[in-house]
Amino acid sequence: MHIFSSETLPSKNQSITHSILDNAEIFLDIKREDQIHKDVSGNKFRKLKYNLIEAKRFGYATVLTFGGAYSNHIAATAAAGEIMGLQTIGIIRGEELGKDLEKTLLENDTLRFAHAKGMRLKFISREQYRGKTSLVFLEELKNEFGSCCIIPEGGTNDLAVKGCEEILTAQDNGYDIICSAVGTGGTISGIINSTAPHQNVIGFPALKGDFLDKEIKKYTSKTNWKLINEYHFGGYGKINKEGVEFINMFRDQQHIALDPVYTVKMIFGIFDMAQKGVFKKNTRILAIHTGGLQGIAGMNKKLKKKKLPLITIEY
Known part of the structure; x- marks a missing residue:
């Protein structure tokens, strides 16, 4: 059996409990794609x-x-x-x-x-x-x-999008909104392609710029998606003190490590939007954890040079 055997189990969905979500009266689960494999997650x-x-x-x-x-x-x-x-x-x-x-x-x-x-x-x-x-x-x-x-x-290419179409399974049909961080657009394209008719997708780009819409449209003809460009923390590979503190808080409270380049921008965005009342009451949200935890050590070196707080999670 090789690493990509069909016997590989899908990742599990983990419920998140937080006062911000309670006050907004919404439900948030995270699909733990980061747990699929230690080195290829x-x-x-x-x-x-x-x-x-x-x-x-x-x-x-x-x-x-x-x-x-x-x-x-x-x-x-x-x-x-x-x-x-x-x-x-x-x-x-x-x-x-x-x-x-x-x-x-x-x-x-x-x-x-x-x-x-x-x-x-x-x-x-x-x-x-x-x-x-x-x-x-x-x-x-x-x-x-x-x-x-x-x-x-x-x-990202056609074969990558095909693989990302397997992220969502039939058991995920109960969610109203699927959220994903966005880099090159391949992951969210696959997710969009496999959504149920009633579902919408929100993407949180990790980088500045408006070119991603065009990239995503290369791989999907569906229109049930949008990108939120407000949570990139300054651009690709960048994070600020607030983002670092959020990662550390989230790990302490939820026991889930977020990567500093992609996933934290999505989860931070969901929490901020919930606090601002963007989501309808009783909305069920599934956020995809896309892994990337190996980048924490490198980010901490950058943060140390800038004399900013460090991420207290080592990969």
Whole structure:
């Protein structure tokens, strides 16, 4: 049985109790996708599932993908590749990180983990990285590394969306609203596709910008969704003191760790909207925990440099 066997159990839904929810008279459960697998958790498990199954089916020995220095996708691809018997290559944004690999691996938990799982790392400039989807650049990579299955940054493609369509199950039909953090748009697209007719989806982007609507529309024709852009805490990979304190409070009260890049922005947003009376009474909300807890160590290093409070949860 491999990691993506059909026998893999769906994640469990956990009820959240809090005075803010009680006062708003709404119900909130969290789908614990973060508990699917220690190293390949949440939406990364879902996105990689069919990509890696197809890679094996077509006889690829190597998978190549892209990401930043603290990328959940890079870490999960390295781990899943090792489990599946596939070689992995990570094209990493930031050529300066490759000048002293030993120092980089010592200081960066994500890249050290990926390297330990057998991933070969290639560091490129930010300018080069912006052209990561160009046919010319992809052809250069194929010439350098040979035949390989290329998965885009964040893992989003048709196969990833297919995997994310399995997040919701028949038992989730009792919810009125499904909430998801949004990065590249693949996860929420799969969720939207598998919603029941009476359900609506709210996405909480982890980054600034209005381009995500267009991305999501590439993968779904449904219109029962909207994005709330007010809770990104300054942009992708950013968090403030209020966000850190919320993560620590939530772990203390609910015994659930939230990641600082994606999930906290969604849960913080739901609580704030509930406090403002946005949701109708007796609304049943299901929020998807997309994992990403491996990024906590890296975020704490950034917070320490800025002399901000630290996240008191270690992965």
